[in-house]
Amino acid sequence: MTTVSASPGSGKTMLLRSWLSEAGLAECAAWVPVGRDERDSQRFWLGVVNALRRTTAGSVLVGTLTVAPGLDGWTIVERLLADLAPLQDRTYMVIDDVHDLDPEALQQLQLFIMRASPQLRFVLATRYDVPLGLHQLRLEGELAEIRDPDLRFTLAESEELFTAAGLALPGPAVAVLHERTEGWAAGLRLAALSLARHADPDHRLVAEFSGGERTVAEYLLAEVLDRQSEQVRELLLRTSILEQVNGELANLLTAGEDGERVLQDLEAANAFVVSLDTSRTWFRYHQMFADLLRLQLRRTRPGEVAALHRSAADWLAGRGMAVEAIRHAQAARDWGMAARLLANQWPSLYLDGKTAVIHGLLAGFPTEFRMADAEVAAVAAADELACGSPAAAERYLRLAERALASEGRREQAQLLVGIVRLLIARWQGSLAAVTEQAQRLQDAAEAAETTQPGLGEELRALALNSLGSNEFWMAKFPEAARHLEQGVVLARRIGRSYLEFNGLVYQAALEFFRSAPLALEHSRQAAELAERHGWTEAPAFGLASTSVGTILAWQGRPEEAEPWMEQAERTLRAETEPADTLAIRSLRGVLALARGRDADALAAFQAADQIAERLTEPNLMVHGNRSFLVQTLVRLGEIDRAEQILAGLSGQDRDGGQMRLGLATLRLAQNAPRAAVAALAPVLGGSAQLPWPGWLAQAFLLEAIARTALGDPRAAAAALERALDLAEPDGVLLWFLLHPVPDLLESLPAHRTTHAALIAEILGLLAGHQPAMQPTTAAPWPLAEPLSRSELRVLRYLPTNLTTPEIAAQLGVSPNTVKVHVRHLYAKLGAHRRAEAVARARALRLLAPGAT
Numbered sequence: 001m002t003t004v005s006a007s008p009g010s011g012k013t014m015l016l017r018s019w020l021s022e023a024g025l026a027e028c029a030a031w032v033p034v035g036r037d038e039r040d041s042q043r044f045w046l047g048v049v050n051a052l053r054r055t056t057a058g059s060v061l062v063g064t065l066t067v068a069p070g071l072d073g074w075t076i077v078e079r080l081l082a083d084l085a086p087l088q089d090r091t092y093m094v095i096d097d098v099h100d101l102d103p104e105a106l107q108q109l110q111l112f113i114m115r116a117s118p119q120l121r122f123v124l125a126t127r128y129d130v131p132l133g134l135h136q137l138r139l140e141g142e143l144a145e146i147r148d149p150d151l152r153f154t155l156a157e158s159e160e161l162f163t164a165a166g167l168a169l170p171g172p173a174v175a176v177l178h179e180r181t182e183g184w185a186a187g188l189r190l191a192a193l194s195l196a197r198h199a200d201p202d203h204r205l206v207a208e209f210s211g212g213e214r215t216v217a218e219y220l221l222a223e224v225l226d227r228q229s230e231q232v233r234e235l236l237l238r239t240s241i242l243e244q245v246n247g248e249l250a251n252l253l254t255a256g257e258d259g260e261r262v263l264q265d266l267e268a269a270n271a272f273v274v275s276l277d278t279s280r281t282w283f284r285y286h287q288m289f290a291d292l293l294r295l296q297l298r299r300t301r302p303g304e305v306a307a308l309h310r311s312a313a314d315w316l317a318g319r320g321m322a323v324e325a326i327r328h329a330q331a332a333r334d335w336g337m338a339a340r341l342l343a344n345q346w347p348s349l350y351l352d353g354k355t356a357v358i359h360g361l362l363a364g365f366p367t368e369f370r371m372a373d374a375e376v377a378a379v380a381a382a383d384e385l386a387c388g389s390p391a392a393a394e395r396y397l398r399l400a401e402r403a404l405a406s407e408g409r410r411e412q413a414q415l416l417v418g419i420v421r422l423l424i425a426r427w428q429g430s431l432a433a434v435t436e437q438a439q440r441l442q443d444a445a446e447a448a449e450t451t452q453p454g455l456g457e458e459l460r461a462l463a464l465n466s467l468g469s470n471e472f473w474m475a476k477f478p479e480a481a482r483h484l485e486q487g488v489v490l491a492r493r494i495g496r497s498y499l500e501f502n503g504l505v506y507q508a509a510l511e512f513f514r515s516a517p518l519a520l521e522h523s524r525q526a527a528e529l530a531e532r533h534g535w536t537e538a539p540a541f542g543l544a545s546t547s548v549g550t551i552l553a554w555q556g557r558p559e560e561a562e563p564w565m566e567q568a569e570r571t572l573r574a575e576t577e578p579a580d581t582l583a584i585r586s587l588r589g590v591l592a593l594a595r596g597r598d599a600d601a602l603a604a605f606q607a608a609d610q611i612a613e614r615l616t617e618p619n620l621m622v623h624g625n626r627s628f629l630v631q632t633l634v635r636l637g638e639i640d641r642a643e644q645i646l647a648g649l650s651g652q653d654r655d656g657g658q659m660r661l662g663l664a665t666l667r668l669a670q671n672a673p674r675a676a677v678a679a680l681a682p683v684l685g686g687s688a689q690l691p692w693p694g695w696l697a698q699a700f701l702l703e704a705i706a707r708t709a710l711g712d713p714r715a716a717a718a719a720l721e722r723a724l725d726l727a728e729p730d731g732v733l734l735w736f737l738l739h740p741v742p743d744l745l746e747s748l749p750a751h752r753t754t755h756a757a758l759i760a761e762i763l764g765l766l767a768g769h770q771p772a773m774q775p776t777t778a779a780p781w782p783l784a785e786p787l788s789r790s791e792l793r794v795l796r797y798l799p800t801n802l803t804t805p806e807i808a809a810q811l812g813v814s815p816n817t818v819k820v821h822v823r824h825l826y827a828k829l830g831a832h833r834r835a836e837a838v839a840r841a842r843a844l845r846l847l848a849p850g851a852t
Helices: 012-022 043-051 073-084 105-116 134-138 154-166 171-179 185-196 203-208 214-223 231-238 248-254 257-270 287-300 302-318 322-331 335-351 353-365 366-372 374-386 390-406 410-430 429-449 455-473 476-493 495-513 516-533 539-554 558-571 576-594 597-614 620-635 640-647 657-669 672-686 693-709 715-725 736-737 744-745 756-765 789-795 804-811 815-829 834-843
Strands: 004-006 028-035 091-096 120-124 144-147 273-276 282-285
Touching: 004 282, 004 335, 012 091, 012 335, 028 043, 028 374, 043 073, 043 091, 043 105, 043 756, 073 105, 073 476, 091 282, 105 171, 105 366, 105 620, 120 744, 144 282, 154 171, 171 287, 171 789, 185 287, 203 248, 203 287, 203 335, 203 429, 214 287, 231 248, 231 257, 231 287, 248 257, 248 302, 248 597, 248 789, 257 273, 287 302, 302 322, 302 335, 302 410, 322 335, 322 353, 335 374, 335 410, 335 672, 366 390, 374 390, 374 410, 390 410, 410 455, 410 693, 429 455, 455 476, 455 495, 455 657, 476 495, 495 516, 495 539, 516 539, 539 576, 558 576, 576 620, 576 736, 620 640, 620 657, 640 657, 657 672, 657 693, 672 693, 693 736, 693 744, 736 756, 744 756, 789 804, 789 815
Parallel strands: 004 120, 004 144, 028 091, 091 120
Antiparallel strands: 273 282
């Protein structure tokens, strides 16, 4: 037995006819169509007899029958069973539209199936499951079932259908029609017929195709809606305003009592009603069917539509389904209700990262209402800021503050205004303003705690995150670490995953200034978390991608960094996140430098510098970017321009650690090594500080180059060794690409350097080899506990051939101390031998990758 049970227009009949034709079964298959509302079982069975007699085997075995007074369906079944008892050849009995059989004919068919010859195979096509007692066949594995999901067209099949119809539609248009029809065969076919009437079907025609299109509406009316009882039609029309419906809501809108039963029956009948949960309590209508129902509702009951939406909004709001409630209040044009619901729900939506949802809800309000209502104006201000229009955000915020005087809900409106003021201060990068607004917001949130329990803690987590992110960009790392940790812990405790994610991203970025390998791993994990939750449009995802790309670029791995870079560029814009976008532009320059594309690097650093001029507060990226800008000009031979940039800086900025590196690079290009040494002295002495040890590696490398030019090989070797010391933990190879010194590296005696593996890696990179690829996911053995500073120092020597006493001599400690540290390293890394410890440390990115 095979049953094909699916909705009208799904292609059941076409499937069976094509199967019979392509399989060459026409002569051994009896095709029996059932007429609509078949009430005469005798006529049905006479049709079965005639169909069987047209088959090869049936023409011999099945006798003719004529209509007679005593010849009912039961008698015909017995005659057929007797005639077919000797059947030896496989024969198929295909019955189309079984659902139209009356109950007596179904009982007779069930008896016939149970007692028929094993050589007679049944194929039944029906719109819904009919009572034929097929459970035993199902248990015995003798029943094959084909249902709606099996018959839906895939996107590729939809494209084939349109091509076969002579329509050369672009891929996006096919995707729209496939999504709109949900792969429904009749819908796709009707779409093809409709579009074929136009010589050049455009995007508008595709976008407008719906269940209200004449041919689709006629089909659905005749085949589905008109077949229902008056009660069912009433339920379908009144509930068509909903995206999802359950029995209780259906009863409310129809003043009925058995809405759930009706919906379950419709779903079981494949009447374009789809259940959304395993308990079959929530349902939705097929998009094309819902289009038709809404059209019919507007035509037949235009005066009831607004009241239905208002009733739905009340019910949904009372059950915590605020977004749906807002949409129905807007559909009812009850702007006051919609505004109150949005104002209450907006903080929660924002804290969950639902900016796209907020934008869509705001679009449902008339422009004049958005400008006149204090709460909606405040939400519109936040939306404009998220869309990169701070000027428009300020305009809406002023409108909100002006409307506050006449609003009855002053407390809620003030709370919304306070949140937006905090967001604007964060966007501006003003730590003082963020601190002030955070305190004001906290006071307002505590006042609103009685009406909105839990909001105070949510807004405190937002304030802590805002403080931490601004402190990060201002290089106030201890304060940033404290506030971010507090914010992440609080967000985790109150279940605000999106806020927690934002804090984790900045924590990972902060780790870059302590351990690039850990920052790389944690930034990757944050990006993966965003992908799982659908937060890939969030600015924090862009920052996580930027962090990964930055570290890979600094490690001399531009090909691996590029996709992360592109990911960040898709997410962040200077209008919405200027500090983050400054980092992206600067990273783009670093990538270009690593690839030897100096002109592209110059353009990127200049673009970043232009963004920096918009910031109202100091930013940790500004000086580093300008140092790169000066160094790139030097690489391009534009010495005078590099001098002009340095001359244009204030004395304090010019004397900063990063700008001194740019100055030293310039002096070396001018063949002034003593001036370069003088520029570097405050950096190496610690009075001109750098935000990250990786920058100090460049300072020692430039010192080594200058000392070589001055004819002091001992000092050059010592400076180069120190540069390698600083570059090793984070695997920073970029400086050795920008300032290549292969001869100097090769001159270091192998028995004296502690970085033989790193030197081999750098020389291989300079010779054109890519650095060893590292795993893109976390190593399967997490550290049992973090390594101490002393253990990390010992770890750096393990890739060399130095013995324990030689390592001890290099570090100025006893051999026994080295042995103790090695034992601890083995335990923490889960290793038993030196080579295994090195391999695991590299996998965890605690050591630079080995040479290729």
